[in-house]
Amino acid sequence: MAMSYLIFVVPSMLADAGIPKDAAIASTIFVTIAITLLMGLWAKFPVGVAPGLGITAYFAYFVCGPMGFTWQAGLAAVFISGVIFFILTVTHIRELIINAVPLDLKLATAAGIGAFIAFIGMKNCGLIVVDANTGVALGNVAKPEVLLAIAGFFITAALTIRNVPGAMVLGIIITTILSLVLGVQKLPEGDLFSFSVPDLSTTFLALDFGSALSHGLFTIIFTLTMVDLFDNMGTLIGLSRKAGFMEPNGHIRNLDRAFITDSIGTMFSGIVGATTATSYLESAAGVAAGGRTGLTAVTTAVLFAAAFLLIPLVGIVPGYATAPALIMVGVYMMQEVVNIRFDRLEIAIPAFLMIVGMPLTFNIATGFGFGFISYTLVQVLMGRWRNVTPVMYIISAAFAVNFILR
Structure with missing residues (x-):
């Protein structure tokens, strides 16, 4: 229940990228079921895996937006990033990259992605709009869609604060029902409760490697891989600590299997028509309820299979009904800010630039790029260049070259 809101939110963003809505819903559920099963049966982690929100937002609103990629080319980039992540994991280069980045910047990554997701939620429901003079401005809050999104957010917030299970998906459902009752949203024609085999023909093996390799691929692959690295690292380590999997020396059993599972999930996502698969922090709800083995993940996968019965109903959920969930996810991810050492300016500057950037x-x-480059420059200018690892220099230089060549 805690992570089921993704059935509504992820396909909505994929549809904005141009992927047919029904296929987006089906591919999202397929990836969630298949890779969560693998996580439970092979890695033996009580963790649900599904297309990630932050990376889906990047895919829909940048890769298939300003970058000018088609969604088919974007799926090819997702597949390639999965291959790279798999190679980085089995060769242990992943550990070098993760260890090279300071903890404060890792925390700033989560906070920045949270701000990005919340911004998208506000934009999607019309609460924030484009303004020729100021860039962005407050939208028309008198519009029914905006009012419903605001109401949905506070309903979701209240349910979350009261620790109601499945608060975000309940908020989406309540907002959708309100929109139907008030006549803002219309029911589609046909039988909403009829079961039909999901059609993935439009997205299955639709990857366009030719277009993906034609331009701008480095930045996209780098971002997909970096987000996958840090997102999975933070989630899996946090959940492992909560579940008691972490040994006194910091070793986590089967962690490599969990990372490999995520990389396989990302390749599978590209094949069927979804975005980078990642471990969901909402799995903490299952761990808190006593889940300690892979059976927890298997159960989660089986329950997600039942979601195929709801595909016709999922299609009626409007974008402004999913906006509250995006904003709440942003709130959750922004909580990492309290652990960043903002009392030290050499840390605060790059962390701040990463978050707002x-x-x-x-x-x-x-x-x-803002965060990595500024951290490296500040350390060098302070005469602490030895504190920066060679890998961090390489990452910063790569971002600098990318910015110059734009």
């Missing part, structure tokens, strides 16, 4: 440039990759 993501939503203000509407690009997760640019936020990464």
Whole structure:
């Protein structure tokens, strides 16, 4: 229940990228079922895996937006990033990259992505609009769609604060029902409760490697891989600590299997028509309820299979009904800010630039670049160049070259 809101939110964003809505819903559910099963049966982690929100937003609103990629080319980039992530994991290069980035910047990554997701939610429901003079401005709050989104957010917030299970999906459902009752949203024609085999023919093996390799691929692949690395790392380590999987020396059993599972999930996502698969932090709800084995993930996958019965109903959920969930996810991810050492300016400057860079440039990759480059420059200018690892120098230089060549 805690992570089931993704059935509504992820396909909505994929549809904005141009993927047919029914196929987007089906591919999202297929990936969630298949890779969560693998996580439970092979990695033996009580963790649900599904297309990630932050990376889906990057895919829909940047890769298939300003970058000019088709969704078919975007899926090819997702598949390639999965291959790279798999190679980085089995060769242990992943560990070098993760260890090279300071903890404060890892935390800033989560906070920045949270701000980016919340911004998208506000934009999608019309609460924030484009303004020729100021860039962005407050939208028309008298519009029914905006009012419903605001109401949905506070309903979701209240349910979350009261620890109601499945608060976000309940908020989506309540907002949708209100929109139907008030006549803002119309029911589609046909039988809403008829079961039909999901049609993935429009997205299955629709990857366009030729277009993906034609331009701008480095930035996209780099961003997809970096987000996958840090997102999975933070989620899996946090959940492992909560579940008691972490040994006194910091070792986590089967962690490599969990990372490999995510990379396989990303390749599978590209094949069927979804975005980068990642472990969901909402799995903490299952761990808190006593889930300690892979059976927890298997149960989650089986329950997601029942979602195929709801595909006709999912299609009636409007974008402004999913906006509250995006904003709430942003709130959750922004909580990492309290652990960043903002009392030290050499830390505060790059962390701040990373956090604000993501939503203000509407690009997760640019936020990464702001943070990594500024951290490296500040350390060098302070005469602490030895504190920066060689890998960090390489990452910063790669971002600098990318910015110059744009």
